[in-house]
Amino acid sequence: MRKSIATVSVSGTLTEKLEAIAAAGFDGVEIFENDLLACPLSPEEVRARAADLGLTIDLYQPFRDFEAVPPDVLAGNLRRAEHKFLMMERLGADLLLVCSNVSPAAVADDELAAEQLRLLAERAAEHGIRVAYEALAWGRHVNEYLHAWRVVRLADHPSLGTCLDSFHILSRGSDPIGIEAIPGEKIFFLQLADAPQLAMDVLQWSRHYRCFPGQGTFDLAGLVASVRRTGYAGPLSLEVFNDVFRQASAKRTALDGMRSLIALEQSLTGVTHPAAPAGFAFAELADTGALGGVLAALGFARTGTHSTKPVELWEQGDARLLLNTTGADPALIALGMDSPDPAGAAKHAESLLSPVLPRERAYEEAELEAVAAPDGTEIFFCDDAWLTDFAPTGPVPGAVTAIDHVALTQPWHYFDEAALFYRNVLGLQPQESLDLPDPYGLLRSKAMSGPDSGVRMVVNIAQVGVGNLPWQHVALACDDVVAVARRLRREHPGLLMPIPGNYYDDLEARQEVDPELRHLGVLYDRDERGGEFLQLYTVTVGRVFFEIVQRTGGYDGYGARNAPIRLAVQHARGH
Ligand SMILES: O=C(O)c1ccc(O)c(O)c1
Numbered sequence: 001m002r003k004s005i006a007t008v009s010v011s012g013t014l015t016e017k018l019e020a021i022a023a024a025g026f027d028g029v030e031i032f033e034n035d036l037l038a039c040p041l042s043p044e045e046v047r048a049r050a051a052d053l054g055l056t057i058d059l060y061q062p063f064r065d066f067e068a069v070p071p072d073v074l075a076g077n078l079r080r081a082e083h084k085f086l087m088m089e090r091l092g093a094d095l096l097l098v099c100s101n102v103s104p105a106a107v108a109d110d111e112l113a114a115e116q117l118r119l120l121a122e123r124a125a126e127h128g129i130r131v132a133y134e135a136l137a138w139g140r141h142v143n144e145y146l147h148a149w150r151v152v153r154l155a156d157h158p159s160l161g162t163c164l165d166s167f168h169i170l171s172r173g174s175d176p177i178g179i180e181a182i183p184g185e186k187i188f189f190l191q192l193a194d195a196p197q198l199a200m201d202v203l204q205w206s207r208h209y210r211c212f213p214g215q216g217t218f219d220l221a222g223l224v225a226s227v228r229r230t231g232y233a234g235p236l237s238l239e240v241f242n243d244v245f246r247q248a249s250a251k252r253t254a255l256d257g258m259r260s261l262i263a264l265e266q267s268l269t270g271v272t273h274p275a276a277p278a279g280f281a282f283a284e285l286a287d288t289g290a291l292g293g294v295l296a297a298l299g300f301a302r303t304g305t306h307s308t309k310p311v312e313l314w315e316q317g318d319a320r321l322l323l324n325t326t327g328a329d330p331a332l333i334a335l336g337m338d339s340p341d342p343a344g345a346a347k348h349a350e351s352l353l354s355p356v357l358p359r360e361r362a363y364e365e366a367e368l369e370a371v372a373a374p375d376g377t378e379i380f381f382c383d384d385a386w387l388t389d390f391a392p393t394g395p396v397p398g399a400v401t402a403i404d405h406v407a408l409t410q411p412w413h414y415f416d417e418a419a420l421f422y423r424n425v426l427g428l429q430p431q432e433s434l435d436l437p438d439p440y441g442l443l444r445s446k447a448m449s450g451p452d453s454g455v456r457m458v459v460n461i462a463q464v465g466v467g468n469l470p471w472q473h474v475a476l477a478c479d480d481v482v483a484v485a486r487r488l489r490r491e492h493p494g495l496l497m498p499i500p501g502n503y504y505d506d507l508e509a510r511q512e513v514d515p516e517l518r519h520l521g522v523l524y525d526r527d528e529r530g531g532e533f534l535q536l537y538t539v540t541v542g543r544v545f546f547e548i549v550q551r552t553g554g555y556d557g558y559g560a561r562n563a564p565i566r567l568a569v570q571h572a573r574g575h
């Protein structure tokens with residue numbers, strides 16, 4: 001299907017928007033009125049600019065507060081419309097979006113609304129223009145898509161159809177199955193937006209928190225499938241009002257919008273996602289020499305060195321960490337995913353426009369497919385062949401059994417993009433975002449996991465006030481955190497993060513826990529089903545710290561309750 005996007009969805013001036021939208025590969029645009037009004041170019045110049053860029057102008061919008069008004073108001077509204085029609089002719093746009101009236105002047109009278117919209121459609125037709133009537137979720141009388149359709153049907157004019165907007169339909173909890181009763185040729189336009197579940201006024205929700213398909217919780221694939229069954233032949237058009245997108249790079253946002261539509265189309269056409277990774281093959285850390293000692297203290301042993309690169313393999317149980325000593329400060333730079341089909345996974349990533357990383361691998365080395373995640377972290381799709389480059393010496397038994405999860409910190413404006421990447425490219429299932437209090441702001445955090453929880457990831461962003469919070473971490477699974485903590489307290493007391501006594505006073509007030517946790521600095525969480533989670537943190541080294549965790553009883557979280565304590569300690573220590 002053709003792909004369009006409303007200019008309101010990306011940042012910049014109208015020309016910057018058009019350039020970014022064209023660069024991302026869209027076929028057309030919805031021109032948002034404010035963007036045109038504020039643009040120094042004439043409508044003819046905008047038309048030419050769009051044409052040069054290969055973009056059609058699919059819709060002009062919005063025209064507000066038109067229908068179901070007293071006669072004196074109608075005269076003014078028709079006059080307004082006539083001006084818009086003339087301007088649209090200059091712009092080369094032949095579809096006008098009219099959104100349902102929100103004004104107190106509107107009356108609850110479908111016959112009147114239909115009669116006036118019919119008049120509008122007649123006038124529009126004289127200019128070769130068609131009118132698409134959309135129910136805003138907060139429309140004064142018309143706020144359901146089937147109500148807007150009833151009015152359109154009543155008006156019965158070939159130049160009047162309806163515009164469906166997934167946000168208005170799904171935010172109200174309407175069942176999109178009713179779409180299938182609308183003839184496809186009367187659906188003049190389809191706007192798509194997803195949104196996170198938020199308990200708030202629907203207008204504020206719509207104007208600030210819409211996001212691209214797949215970034216929220218709406219079932220857009222189901223809705224679009226219903227629209228397609230009607231025979232609708234127009235574009236899939238993104239219309240996203242989002243406070244972050246308004247500030248972020250237009251090029252990045254437009255490209256991510258395109259990715260979301262490609263993924264949506266893939267899900268509709270039955271393109272199956274290659275199997276999600278079964279686990280972490282490795283996590284790779286940049287290191288200037290400080291991390292080897294930490295890993296050794298945690299029970300890891302260096303088992304190999306890459307045949308041609310300054311990269312060391314450290315192992316313990318099934319946890320494999322690579323230390324890349326090319327000189328950058330400690331940071332998580334790459335993740336290896338155990339992939340059942342590395343080539344298929346890389347091809348799928350490429351189909352979703354993920355930047356494929358050049359293979360700078362020598363002839364005899366394992367061919368690793370890699371793409372860049374939004375924050376630049378390299379994601380490798382691996383089978384077992386990669387290990388041979390390190391000629392590892394053999395298993396390293398120890399308390400640590402595997403990588404439990406990794407937590408990456410995103411630049412603040414990449415959060416939704418990252419969520420989409422890990423969901424669509426890696427096939428991880430996202431959970432709801434959490435906002436965690438930090439002494440200097442809020443940390444937004446989203447956890448994602450693969451089938452059987454073989455891969456767990458957390459992406460965090462610093463929200464207000466903290467700036468780009470730099471910490472990332474690798475969490476290591478073990479079967480007995482208390483034993484690990486005892487040993488580390490004894491042998492490497494400076495390695496462990498000190499936890500405030502107040503935390504334990506509160507914990508002990510809530511439930512009976514082993515008093516030794518306080519002495520050891522082990523944090524504790526428990527879910528409703530009695531699953532338990534024990535956590536032990538190291539101090540940070542550069543941007544990195546390690547966590548040792550123990551899950552019992554099916555505990556599936558990440559100790560969110562304890563994160564604010566850890567963040568406060570990290571801030572207090574200045575790292
Ligand atoms: O928020 C609004 O006013 C608005 C305007 C036009 C639309 O298509 C829409 O979905 C919302």
Ligand SMILES: [Mg+2]
Nearest residue numbers: 134165191239
């Ligand atoms: Mg809309």
